[in-house]
Amino acid sequence: MKAALFVLGLIAxxxxxxxxxxxxxxxxxxxxxxxxxxxxxxxxxxxxxAVEGVKEPPYxxxxxxxxxxxxxxxxxxxxxxxxxxxLVARVHxxxxxxxDYAARLMAAASPGGERIAPRIDLVRVGGK
Amino acid sequence: xxxHLDLLGxxxxxxxxxxxxxxxxxxxxxxxxxxxEGFRSLAARLTPARIDIPADVSRRIxxxxxxxxxxxxxxxxxxVAIGVWIAVRPSARPMDIVDAYAVALRLRNGQSxxxxxxxxxxxxxxxxxxxxxxxxxxVLR
Numbered sequence: 001m002k003a004a005l006f007v008l009g010l011i012a013x014x015x016x017x018x019x020x021x022x023x024x025x026x027x028x029x030x031x032x033x034x035x036x037x038x039x040x041x042x043x044x045x046x047x048x049x050a051v052e053g054v055k056e057p058p059y060x061x062x063x064x065x066x067x068x069x070x071x072x073x074x075x076x077x078x079x080x081x082x083x084x085x086x087l088v089a090r091v092h093x094x095x096x097x098x099x100d101y102a103a104r105l106m107a108a109a110s111p112g113g114e115r116i117a118p119r120i121d122l123v124r125v126g127g128k
Numbered sequence: 129x130x131x132h133l134d135l136l137g138x139x140x141x142x143x144x145x146x147x148x149x150x151x152x153x154x155x156x157x158x159x160x161x162x163x164x165e166g167f168r169s170l171a172a173r174l175t176p177a178r179i180d181i182p183a184d185v186s187r188r189i190x191x192x193x194x195x196x197x198x199x200x201x202x203x204x205x206x207x208v209a210i211g212v213w214i215a216v217r218p219s220a221r222p223m224d225i226v227d228a229y230a231v232a233l234r235l236r237n238g239q240s241x242x243x244x245x246x247x248x249x250x251x252x253x254x255x256x257x258x259x260x261x262x263x264x265x266x267v268l269r
Contacts, residue, residue, distance in 0.1 A: 037229035075229035107224040
């Protein structure tokens with residue numbers, strides 16, 4: 001009985017796997033080419049809890065929330081979209097333990113519709 | 129030689145290849161005729177019996193053999209056709225956000241848009257179809 005209580009006490013003292021909320025900023029590196037449309041897939045071990053756009057929220061499948069994979073997309077028909085290192089979206093995640101993130105460009109276009117292939121960067125913000 | 133035909137002469141008579149002298153001797157000599165008859169009998173026994181081959185077997189054997197060339201040519205033609213079809217077929221690429229952007233751009237500029245983009249089936253291509261293209265682009269599968 002004493003041994004069982006001792007073991008239970010040890011278990012209670014073990015640090016809990018803490019969850020933490022972080023944001024992941026999604027950047028497209030287009031160089032000098034303006035970015036008119038983009039579609040990016042993000043995969044992670046964390047749970048997706050919310051998606052934020054820059055001017056407008058990007059398109060995404062609501063079924064992706066609470067999961068670890070999401071496809072984000074947006075376009076603009078304005079005549080002078082941004083170029084260079086463009087922040088396209090911010091994804092809020094709930095991490096538990098060590099988390100990896102990966103992004104994949106699915107499609108992108110410059111004004112006029114010519115397809116381009118910007119580099120995609122993810123920047124984790126917040127958390128420990 | 130004892131006046132009779134030797135073995136070659138006897139067999140020449142049997143086979144019909146004998147000289148007139150050999151034939152004349154055989155006609156007059158009972159011993160030689162008996163030996164020739166023995167040869168004929170032996171030759172008849174050694175001749176293989178006639179085998180009747182069924183007609184359908186003969187037909188199959190004598191029928192012109194099926195050549196592999198037409199089959200190979202047909203297979204090659206099919207492969208070429210498949211290759212050409214793969215090369216020229218319409219793109220099997222799933223729609224993506226660039227399609228939505230392209231349609232939105234044409235609508236904004238007042239340009240015609242292919243009716244195939246009428247995804248909601250309301251008889252016209254408009255902003256709702258652009259939204260639908262964008263939504264379908266991000267659906268998780």
